[in-house]
Amino acid sequence: MSLNDLFLISPQLSMAGLGILVILADLVLNRKGLVGAVALVGLILPLSFAWAQLTEFPGLLFGSGAENLVPSDSILSDSLAVDRFGVFFNLLVVVSLALVFLASVDYVRALPRLKGEFYGLMLLSATGMMLMASATELITIYVALELTTLPLVAIAAFLPNSSSSEAGMKFMVIGAISSALTLYGMALLYGFSGSTTLAGIALALGGPSEQGLAFGSYAVLVGVVVLTVGIAFKLSAVPSQMWVPDVYEGAPIPMVALLSVASKAVAFALLLRFLYSGFLPFDANWGMLLAVLAAVSMTVGNLVAIAQSNIRRLLGYSTIAHAGYILVGVAAVARDGSGTSDSGAFTTFGPSSVLFYLVAYAAANLTAFFAILVINSKIGSDLIEDYGGVFRKYRLPALALALALVALIGVPPTGIFVGKIYLFAAAVKSELVWLAVLGAINSVVSAYYYIRVIRTMFLDPESEAVKGSENTLQPDEVTLQPQGISKYGMLALTITAICTVLLGIVFGPVIQGAEGAVTSLPGILAP
């Protein structure tokens, strides 16, 4: 391992180091507020390392220079790829985590115990996410998946109440099942190819077999499908979505925010990398498999969300639906690769639409969760009926939540609207018009439940929870914030809300960044 290798894994390394540093600091420091400060300020380190890597690839963000200085520089025996694609997601993870830390300063202060552990575990989980975005080898992928999930499982069970324990337990059990499936799929792939790197597997499996059977053998097909189901757990997509609403309802809000945004994003990164590393050329009806998953995910998510009375459960089902929308883009990619492109090279359209949507979704969903964090700290409830008239007392958080929900419908001028046009365009281009129409109709269904929340906040008379919120002394003993609205929460909320709108108006640079990032995937035609 040379110095250059160290530089190439420096973002992940510094993130892990920071996690350990924070846990050590928690031991020696008495003022727990300082631990949070160390965690937040320390994030500058991975951020600047990622930024330094970015400058190695000219034109990553604000241009789409076709030449790739370090074309997917693999290190540690091809287990990680340091390329524009990975750096794009690393930046997304670090920035999301920084915003989550900022928003949760007062939340953590009110935690009765385990303040320092909260920061340490979040940082370790983020390390796993950053690894996942760059991993190109089965064992590394597995380690990254576990490293992402396990700290979050611990945080999910942090709060001293039963719903938090339930969230942690469900998260762990279903996570374990998914891990087992993933591992089983990996074992099958390794057994039939003799290699653990994605490129090596693709090479060993060769082209489609003579009988037209996908991947030449049923075992490999089963391996691939099982692996996909395992990844679907992290995507929070059907068929591995059952844990989502319970975890969203019971786990600490900052962790849910990170989970819904960063963890989901890197899971999509993994899926894309998996497809592009050589699995696309197989005529395995990838497109149809993913298209059906997309269709079922968004329909199930949206339909069940209608019946929810808890805002966090509602957002849980909404995240399932959004996983479905994003899968539309992945399905378009897959179809594109299975024969519709003439030159044999893939276009940037499908994958960059996924990347853009993930950024837009991150902004909108973080806004929603930060607003819920702030409002919950005042009214101590997540029930939608308790949100009645919340606008009259807490104007800015309510406005921000309304903005986020409108954005999640996909109404302009917000980033998700542009993202939806982009995704549906990719689908139409790949001759998946029915999927685009279904996606558009699903947006209509989603309007029903999002708007209902907005109506409650703006038009309903003030609920008991809102009325009594100023002199409440013991709402939820955990999230009690008697000293007014969290300044840090409002700061983070303002940043994400502005980003949500800005992404809908000046989306050019981000689209260019996404286009630039996907050019580093193997086989993609530079724009």
Added chain:
Amino acid sequence: MFHFPGMLTLTVFLPALGALLILALVRGDRAIRAFAFAVGLADLLLAAAVFVSFDRGMGADRFQLIDRITWISTETFNASYLLGVDGLSAPMVLLTGLLGFCAIIASWSIGERVREYFIWLLLLQTAVMGVFTSLDFLLFFLYWELELLPMYMLIAGWGTGRRAYSAMKFLIFTILGSAFMLVAIVAIFLSQPSGSFDMTSLLEAGSMLNSGSAVLPMGVLFWLFFAAFAVKLPTWPVHTWLPDAHTDAPTAASVMLAGVMLKMGGYGLLRVNVGMFPNEVNAFAWALITLGVISVLYGAVVTIRQTDLKRLIANSSVSHMGLVLVGIGSVGAAAGQLNGTGLSGAAMQLFTHGTITGLLFVGVGLIYDKAHTRYIPDLGGLASRMPMAAAALAIAGFASLGLPGLSGFVSEVLVFFGAFRAYPLMTALSVLGIILAAGYILWMLERSLFGPRRERFDGLTDASPLEAIPLALLVISIVVVGVYPAVLTDVFDTAVAPMVDMINAAQSPIATAR
């Protein structure tokens, strides 16, 4: 004449700016009302200036007062902030300014949550203005969706009856329609080599759409757009949201809904379905006119049975907006024989129905405010108590049933003349709708305004000077257009002529041979 750069932008965003100021600065209910009044008046003057300064001369540009800023320009996306008016949209801008101002005055009696109410109302006006002036599909869709939330809030927050249900029904119907439009816009965007959203290039002969190189079949695109606009218009069988929304909405929201928002549907049909799909609109003219005739007759028959004043007017809107489709059906004329009469009539119907229905709703709003009932059998003898309101309602009613000399007559005659050349039988059927209209309008006037004096209405007062402003403005516009229609038809003709040329050219033997 009066125009200056950025004039349209100012016209569109002035109400939103006013809303922002109300949110941030203006304190006190009276101040908020007065401020909204000033904003509405200023926007009306700007809209009038836009209409007057539109050059209707022979050699004038088709699109005028253009504001263009490059919005986004990448390899895959090209969109610009592009506003402009042509002969079709200039009168619509005037209509929006006029009815927006009237709606603000009609909201004077709103007493609860005044600040939020006026914020939503002004935002709504910006959205509708934006729909009529944007010439870039991305921007058009942005405004099209922007209008939903304010209208939803106005109905759900300040309405009567089953308002939450009605508001949600309105929202779901409209957003479902726009979902189809979104897919069509995406397809258009993919079909162009530059990935552009520019509507002006699509409106030109020989554009991408005319050359038939779209990623989806042209007929599919046509119907996807039609679905969005038909819901808004509304046409049978997707009209069912309208009676509920109108009945339960507050007066001002009803005025805006019937006066300008239904017109977004008709405007979209003329702008997109007729303007960009010359072949398809000709091929499907029979379907359009059939839907139109069903709407006219069905709406009229249902209207006769209504006992709630607002519900009656709402259902009559379904019937009258059906005439827009009948007018568009005139494009089914024999090859090369199309003239602009029917299309002018359809465009004209948008404007006249806007003012007439606006006046009807303002009048009914006044009666409801004072008499506290809209149930027709409970009313009667109001003419002697509220002469001004009654006169305005009567004039609007007469205009609605097509009395010569008032504006409704002009548009209806143009529609029938135009459509008769293409589909004589269908046109004859739709004329029946006018006869039914005479029935329900006169019956409504007789039962609610005239008849014996009722003692419990003795204490009613007539419209105050302030309340009389919208009545006067709308009556004037109805009479002026009725007596001197050229003030509008001249403008509409400048927009209709190029569309007619395109349709006739598309049907010429060379084009049909493709």
